Amino acid sequence: MDDLTTGPSLTAQAYLQYDAYRTQLEGGVGQAEQAVAAAQGVVAEREAALQAQRRKLARLDAMLERCRETADRLDRKEDAERELATEEEAVEAILARTRYTTTH
DSSP: OHHHHHHHHHHHHHHHHHHHHHHHHHHHHHHHHHHHHHHHHHHHHHHHHHHHHHHHHHHHHHHHHHHHHHHHHHHHHHHHHHHHHHHHHHHHHHHHHHHHHHHH
16 A cells, blocks of 8 residues: 555656656746847847947048148149249349330
8 A cells, every 4th residue: 555655645646746847947948038138138239339439430431531631632733833933033033024124
């Protein structure tokens, strides 16, 4: 008769151990799911920050390009002014020689 009383007792004990282990596993799975959700939130925040930095960089690149265009335009203007000044000096030199030769 011992077999009849110990058999169900062992089965109940095994079930209780299984139930405790399953509860423990479910808790671990729940914690893992929470950790994954938190990590996904952090990733989303970092991606948003990265996108903001990329937009800022694009604006800075556009500003830099406008600065380069302005610098190029100013360089061309200075070159044209220097060329004009050189031409004016040449004309003045020719006029000065003409005046000198007509007066002497």
